[in-house]
Amino acid sequence: MKVIVSANSKGGVGKTTAAVLMAEGLATFNGQRVLCIDLDPQANMTTVLMAEDLREKLRKNNHTIDQYFLGAINANHATLKDFIARPTGHLSLGKVRNPGHVHAVPSATRVIDTDRAIVRRCADLGRELSSVRADLLKRLKADLEALSGQYEVVIFDTPPAMNIFTEVALLAADYVFLPVVPEDLSTIGFREFVGRVHSNNLLSPAAKQNLVIMLSKYQKKWLSHGKTIDKINGYAAALNKDFGVRFRLLDSEITHHEAFAQASEFRGKSPTFDTKYGKAKANAKAVAKAVWTAIN
Ligand SMILES: Nc1ncnc2c1ncn2[C@@H]1O[C@H](COP(=O)(O)OP(=O)(O)OP(=O)(O)O)[C@@H](O)[C@H]1O
Ligand SMILES: [Mg+2]
Secondary structure, three states: OEEEEEOOOOOOOOHHHHHHHHHHHHHHHHOOEEEEEEOOOOOHHHHHHOOHHHHHHHHHOOOOHHHHHHHHHOOOOOOHHHHOEOOOHHHOOOOOOOOOEEEEEOOOOOHHHHHHHHHHHHHHHOOOHHHHHHHHHHHHHHHHHHOOOOOOEEEEEOOOOOOHHHHHHHHHOOEEEEEEOOOHHHHHHHHHHHHHHHHOOOOOHHHHOOEEEEEOOEOOOOHHHHHHHHHHHHHHHHHHHHHOOOEEEOOOOOEOOHHHHHHOOOOOOOOOHHHHHHHHHHHHHHHHHHHHHHOO
16 A cells, blocks of 8 residues: 655645645556545645535534544544445546546544644643654554555645645655645745755655655746745755655656546536546546656
8 A cells, every 4th residue: 555645835836736636547547446535624625625515414423534533632433444444436437448537535614623632632631742643643553554454555735734644645655746836935845845855854755765756846948936846846955955855756747638637526427537637637647647657
């Protein structure tokens, strides 16, 4: 099982779009059974993957990711498996040749409250946050291990602001994919993110060697984007040297295309990868292929 985290402390750079594209691409073209886990209180990945009635039902029944972690802290017996939903209807990838699929653990707005409650509880009990984090990591790793016969790939979507759940996911990761828009402000976000997780020791040893920059919202015709890509390569080389990590650039960029923006609200009757990504399907396929190569 390969654990992938889509992350960047800059907002709106395409983390969710990339995470969903990776999941659907790996399921459709590589027959992978993929589990998506949404850690963002904005719950964008959940919204993209699940119809509203299913989301609402899961939220009401406390079947959201924060309740899993809360349960883990309270040492209850529910495991990650109990929080997995099998989205139906609009998520169906159509009649694909391979038997891959995408299942998901949803998020909800209250993730932000649960995160804060956990931090407060630690303080009240005089417990170090790092020890709670270590407990959650142990539990998550054991639960993922137990699911390794059912899923080949797990993809976490994360919020721009760090929360304890994201920290735990980064520590459990085999790969961290960082969508970066080739613009200066976005490169600041990615360098800050890397500096922060590195100095706080929040990256697993595997992830340190498997940091993948995905150029996102790329405009081929923009000279400024080309120039910034050169800078990004320079930053990556410097981070590799300074931090002993290994960054590489994904072979295919995600171009800036209306079809990617529309894909997040796509609700087709019998959707396939091609109908969902429409005019951007060739690009989406190339990205999915590059991701498959990067993790193999
Ligand atoms: N390649 C693209 N081309 C055009 N629009 C895009 C592309 N990628 C993402 N978008 C749009 O940009 C917006 C932000 O994308 P997305 O939600 O994936 O970013 P994010 O990094 O997950 O944001 P957040 O930090 O809020 O979680 C969305 O409206 C999305 O549809
Ligand atoms: Mg997002």
